[in-house]
Amino acid sequence: MSEMTSCKPKIIMDLESLNTSNAQGCPACGRKFSLGDTAVLACGAWGGGSRYIHENEAIKDAKTSQYFERGYYMSLKAGA
Ligand SMILES: [Zn+2]
Numbered sequence: 474m475s476e477m478t479s480c481k482p483k484i485i486m487d488l489e490s491l492n493t494s495n496a497q498g499c500p501a502c503g504r505k506f507s508l509g510d511t512a513v514l515a516c517g518a519w520g521g522g523s524r525y526i527h528e529n530e531a532i533k534d535a536k537t538s539q540y541f542e543r544g545y546y547m548s549l550k551a552g553a
Contacts, residue, residue: 482540483528486510494525501526501542517542 484490486506494512495505500519504527506512512527516539523540531540541549 482514484512486512493518499526499530500524503528513540515540515542517545518548
């Protein structure tokens, strides 16, 4: 993971970020990112650490200030 992705939990997709992220697309919805999309570094059911997903698919946990994919967050809350 590059320094850029580890330091910025929220980014606006530019060409460089698109090139990096669109190899796999958004793990939350499976679509590609578009130029200018807001993406956040979030944890989710995909495992293997945090990935960029569309901001509207993420929830920010107030306690930890970390982003989680919505469905994953709900399941975490339900299991707690
Ligand atoms: Zn998405």
